[in-house]
Amino acid sequence: GQQLNQSPQSMFIQEGEDVSMNCTSSSIFNTWLWYKQDPGEGPVLLIALYKAGELTSNGRLTAQFGITRKDSFLNISASIPSDVGIYFCAGLTRDMRFGAGTRLTVKP
């Protein structure tokens, strides 16, 4: 099945820095979602995007639904240690497809 291309695979940043990650696909999606997964736990939904061009914020998180409907990005501003985890993008049409994840490490 169609998987999403998510980059970067991993990031090592200093506390306080901003983070940006993105997801691309050759397929069009009706909805883009971003999840965070803590070690040994299930993913938790961070942001959902429903319309091409939509820009949505949730606290320090900002995500955009690409105008072509084939991509999305997630920004985290002023990172803190609890931002550590794996961030997944997901695209939804009839079913949900996931990126391989971006592993974020935040150094205090």
Add this chain to the structure above:
Amino acid sequence: DGGITQSPKYLFRKEGQNVTLSCEQNLNHDAMYWYRQDPGQGLRLIYYSQIVNDFQKGDIAEGYSVSREKKESFPLTVTSAQKNPTAFYLCASSISSGDWGYTFGSGTRLTVV
């Protein structure tokens, strides 16, 4: 509180044995899903069920089986035919198929010894 519960958290299986992973939800969701997660890869769909007594194969169904006899429950059996079963298994549910509101369980880590 409503949620989705997976058990056990950790499971060890001997080669050649079948093992069943439990997934229970009290969210009144119609659709349920099983995903497999391997290091460095995204979640891959094993099976999904849109409604009670119905289920469909996902991308990697070989070596797995499911049942959906009750709305609340969607157990996954990892059979001896699954050649590389060691992985982290995630169960999810949503109000209906295609609904964006997937709620995930906390996962079961299966290790073959």
